[in-house]
Amino acid sequence: xQRCAWxxxxxLYIHYHDHEWGVPSxxxxxxxxxxxxxxxxxxxxxxxxxxxxxxxxxxxFGFDPQRLAQLSDAEIDQLMQDPGIIRNRRKLEAVRNNAxxxxxxxxxxxxxxxxxxxxxxxxxxxxxxxxxxxxxxAEAMSRALKKAGFSxxxxxxxxxxxxxxxxxxxxxxxxxxxxxxxxAAADAAxxxxx
Numbered sequence: 001x002q003r004c005a006w007x008x009x010x011x012l013y014i015h016y017h018d019h020e021w022g023v024p025s026x027x028x029x030x031x032x033x034x035x036x037x038x039x040x041x042x043x044x045x046x047x048x049x050x051x052x053x054x055x056x057x058x059x060x061f062g063f064d065p066q067r068l069a070q071l072s073d074a075e076i077d078q079l080m081q082d083p084g085i086i087r088n089r090r091k092l093e094a095v096r097n098n099a100x101x102x103x104x105x106x107x108x109x110x111x112x113x114x115x116x117x118x119x120x121x122x123x124x125x126x127x128x129x130x131x132x133x134x135x136x137x138a139e140a141m142s143r144a145l146k147k148a149g150f151s152x153x154x155x156x157x158x159x160x161x162x163x164x165x166x167x168x169x170x171x172x173x174x175x176x177x178x179x180x181x182x183x184a185a186a187d188a189a190x191x192x193x194x
Contacts, residue, residue, distance in 0.1 A: 004175045006128060024165070024185070026113065029063065030165065032102055032108065033057075037164075040086050044086065049086070070096075116162070135159055
């Protein structure tokens with residue numbers, strides 16, 4: 001079965017590639033979780049974050065923004081001792097900060113999806129090299145999130161976030177996921193071909 005070139009033979013990566021990456025999500029909980037996970041990825045590989053995802057779910061209260069907005073400095077100190085997560089104080093403080101900013105958004109899902117006019121961008125790249133690291137939409141999202149008080153939301157992180165949550169679909173055309181995701185978007189009249 002043909003997959004995107006970035007997908008290794010790691011079963012965790014394969015499952016993520018086949019079932020999550022590029023699949024449109026409008027669930028605020030999923031969108032929030034990925035926003036935090038993408039921040040943890042900064043400077044690291046995505047597989048590193050994926051391998052720690054379940055531990056993050058345990059120690060970050062299932063990515064509950066209400067609870068994370070109330071994280072104390074002592075709780076962050078305790079998290080810094082957990083070998084099951086990426087122990088970076090700035091990123092852990094960003095969890096609390098971003099949870100607070102998220103809760104200030106009137107409709108978080110609508111806000112996130114507004115950067116693609118509410119419809120996923122379906123790209124038709126044939127090679128991994130054609131897939132951009134940043135787009136105008138990601139730059140706009142980054143500016144808006146920073147203005148809203150978020151941190152660890154640079155344009156590159158925002159584009160990876162958009163890919164993860166299906167705001168853009170960047171499976172290459174030779175990947176077995178490209179055709180079904182493109183067709184599903186077209187069937188739902190949600191598609192914006194790019």
